[in-house]
Amino acid sequence: MKTWDVVIIGGGVIGLSLARSLRHSGASVLVVDKAEPAREATHAAGGMIAHCDPGNPPALARMIAASGRMYPQFIAELRAEAFESPDLREDGTIAFPGDGESPACKGARSLQDEELLQLEPLIALRGRAYFMPECSVDPRKLASALEKAARKLGVDFVTGSAVTEVAVLGGRVTGARTAKSFYMAAAVVNCAGAWASQMKPFGMPTRPVKGQMVCVVPPAGVHTAGPLIRHVVRTPDLYIIPRSDRRILLGATVEEAGFDKHVDADTVQRLHQAAIHVVPEIAQMRIHDAWAGLRPGSPDGLPILGATSLPGYYAATGHYRDGIMLAPLTAEVMTQLLKGRSPDFDMTPFSPLRFL
Ligand code: GLY
DSSP states (O other): OOEEEEEEEOOSHHHHHHHHHHHHTTOOEEEEESSSTTOSHHHHOOOEEOTTOTTSOGGGHHHHHHHHHHHHHHHHHHHHHHSOOOOOBOSOEEEOOOTTOOOOSTTOEEEOHHHHHHHOTTOOOOSSEEEEOOEEOOHHHHHHHHHHHHHHHTOEEEESOOEEEEEEETTEEEEEEESSOEEEEEEEEEOOGGGTTSOBSOOOOOEEEEEEEEEEEOOTTOOOSSOSOSSEEEOSSOEEEEOTTSOEEEEOOOBOOTTOOOOOHHHHHHHHHHHHHHOGGGGGSEEEEEEEEEEEEOTTSSOEEEEOSSTTEEEEEOOTTOHHHHHHHHHHHHHHHHTTOOOSSOOGGGOGGGTO
């Protein structure tokens, strides 16, 4: 019977990043996903690496800053391993922060109207604005590159089958069970996002937090070299994310709606109108599609990272709005933990033990 050092439950951006990182450190790894990898929150995500956002949880500030710094190298490595480009865009963010908020990073600077116009001539919004040295990626392409890199490195995958139980014998983990199979491993990591609670003998207290997004594209027959705007644009109510293939994403709602992933026409219209208010030329663009994803929220809004009370059972989930941004750092610190090394960060505030 084949055995692995680590079974990872869930092939979203966190599970995939961790699988790749563990494999680099020499561990044998199996990823088990209830469907195809990265079809849930990762597929729906905008992909802003928003390490300067004043709305980020203060308790996460150091980790967010470190993960943001890791991104260019993380993407460069992935490109080399997978020969795929996750559309890393490094033009930066133009942000209109809320009252009393100011950017939380080095290199951010306040913009006068003249410079704002020079940087992004199509922005019609005026007021207190900042340039922030952030980047963005296309999370779907990122996940595709991560999966390809992981497979090339020798990570195994089982898809279309949900892990329902972490198997235990003599008080420690022996593997993971799906409805039909058992996968033997010394360690199991719950990376199941909004589904992380659905596990025996116990899950992690995540809940789905719905986000609806809209994608607009240039009208047929309009050919431009790049997207309408170069920068990510963020206001307190909306973000606008350009992709190099000229799509523009508009997001996102934050809804407590259980596992519902329906998109409603009113919300699509509201997001479209809000974007037109910021960049009037978006009115000329065509709504291409809209979707909803389920972010993994946690009771205190912080990720759930580390060992549980059951020897061999770990969690890396609950990243809420920050899964894409925190993926490289999560993979690094979880690899350190699983390898029995002290992580570079104090992980106590994120320990699963705070809930168990
Ligand atoms: N990270 C963006 C969002 O959650 O909407």
